[in-house]
Amino acid sequence: MFEKLETLPPDPILGLATAFREDPSPAKVDLSVGVYRNRSGLTPLMEAVLSAERDLIAQQSTKSYLPPAGAPAFREEIFRLVLGDAAAGLRARSAVIQAPGGCGALRLGAELVHRASPGATVLLGDPTWPNHGPLLTGGGLTLARHPYYDASRHTVDLQPMLDALERTPAGTLVLLQASCHNPTGADPDEAQWRAILEVVARRSLVPFFDIAYQGLGDDLDRDAFAIREATRHVPEVIVAVSCSKSFGLYRERTGALLVVGDDAAHARAIESQANKAARAMYSMPPGHGALIAERILGDATLAATWRKELAGMAARLRSLREAFVAAVHAARPDVDIGWLARQRGMFSLLGLPAEAVRELRERHHVYMGLDSRVNIAGLSEDNVGRVAELVAPHLQ
Numbered sequence: 001m002f003e004k005l006e007t008l009p010p011d012p013i014l015g016l017a018t019a020f021r022e023d024p025s026p027a028k029v030d031l032s033v034g035v036y037r038n039r040s041g042l043t044p045l046m047e048a049v050l051s052a053e054r055d056l057i058a059q060q061s062t063k064s065y066l067p068p069a070g071a072p073a074f075r076e077e078i079f080r081l082v083l084g085d086a087a088a089g090l091r092a093r094s095a096v097i098q099a100p101g102g103c104g105a106l107r108l109g110a111e112l113v114h115r116a117s118p119g120a121t122v123l124l125g126d127p128t129w130p131n132h133g134p135l136l137t138g139g140g141l142t143l144a145r146h147p148y149y150d151a152s153r154h155t156v157d158l159q160p161m162l163d164a165l166e167r168t169p170a171g172t173l174v175l176l177q178a179s180c181h182n183p184t185g186a187d188p189d190e191a192q193w194r195a196i197l198e199v200v201a202r203r204s205l206v207p208f209f210d211i212a213y214q215g216l217g218d219d220l221d222r223d224a225f226a227i228r229e230a231t232r233h234v235p236e237v238i239v240a241v242s243c244s245k246s247f248g249l250y251r252e253r254t255g256a257l258l259v260v261g262d263d264a265a266h267a268r269a270i271e272s273q274a275n276k277a278a279r280a281m282y283s284m285p286p287g288h289g290a291l292i293a294e295r296i297l298g299d300a301t302l303a304a305t306w307r308k309e310l311a312g313m314a315a316r317l318r319s320l321r322e323a324f325v326a327a328v329h330a331a332r333p334d335v336d337i338g339w340l341a342r343q344r345g346m347f348s349l350l351g352l353p354a355e356a357v358r359e360l361r362e363r364h365h366v367y368m369g370l371d372s373r374v375n376i377a378g379l380s381e382d383n384v385g386r387v388a389e390l391v392a393p394h395l396q
């Protein structure tokens with residue numbers, strides 16, 4: 001059966017992770033893998049998570065299955081976290097299904113859409129996170145692209161994006177990253193979001209939001225602005241939520257699919273179909289991460305601890321961005337990369353040629369994506385100066 005299967009080349013990002021692990025140099029710096037790191041280069045367990053996990057382990061009495069749609073309190077808490085003030089008014093016409101991470105939620109969303117509109121088209125920004133394509137086509141959707149990033153100005157390429165949306169047939173989905181865009185770090189500001197959503201609403205397009213970094217950009221509310229604004233103008237909104245980065249729950253595979261429908265009857269239909277789609281893929285979602293997140297969000301003290309830790313992580317990302325900009329400026333006063341401090345989240349594209357990316361890795365042990373995507377959290381207060389000096393000669 002398997003004799004015709006060819007061995008695939010290693011995933012480029014995971015391949016870099018292996019090369020990094022095997023690099024014996026003490027000077028090595030990993031800017032490639034997309035996880036948050038603290039000053040010591042560790043992906044920390046958040047205090048609030050550790051505390052909730054201890055309580056959970058002390059109090060749990062079973063490992064029996066969760067209900068198919070997931071842990072009930074987690075579903076309510078995550079809906080409120082993402083929708084904020086808008087949540088109460090929308091809950092009756094919304095479906096909330098726990099999913100295995102943001103990837104699981106994206107795939108489940110695609111499967112759900114495919115049940116309603118087989119082979120529907122989803123527009124992805126150019127560029128976007130490379131896993132969006134496989135996750136959404138895997139669920140039966142068809143891909144198309146819209147411009148997103150102006151690489152010369154390092155900003156959202158707004159007008160070409162709006163023009164592309166204007167030409168898009170009604171009923172098409174548009175995948176929108178709510179904040180901390182991966183891989184560019186360039187997010188629309190509030191006025192730009194309003195302009196995008198105005199076209200989405202007028203052209204009867206369906207926004208499919210991916211929110212994987214809530215709280216790691218500006219704050220929990222501003223990072224969800226686009227989603228909340230969309231629910232005020234568009235009848236149907238799909239949201240894939242990931243708790244991997246914002247709670248540091250990566251391996252616990254914690255996330256949710258939220259769908260705001262036209263009315264309560266639609267929401268019931270959506271939820272039942274999503275449950276059926278989930279049943280055909282993995283039956284029931286994993287419990288541990290969701291039960292931790294629900295404890296944190298449902299407890300005022302733990303929630304305050306978590307918010308503070310998350311705000312600290314976001315502030316650290318912003319200050320590393322500023323430190324990198326300043327260090328580059330010191331090395332190359334002729335180059336202004338102030339745009340990097342205006343971008344948000346963990347990622348930015350440095351805009352380096354492929355040879356420079358290779359040289360940085362092979363000669364200087366600085367690892368980044370082949371497209372020169374860097375994870376800002378891979379920098380630290382200790383290495384930012386050295387990395388900036390190595391990168392500076394290659395910047396345009």
Ligand SMILES: Cc1ncc(COP(=O)(O)O)c(C=O)c1O
Pocket residue numbers: 034100101102103104129177182210211212242243244245250254255
């Ligand atoms: C833009 C984006 N969406 C979704 C995800 C999914 O995250 P997970 O499946 O680990 O929760 C990621 C993870 O890197 C991401 O960068």
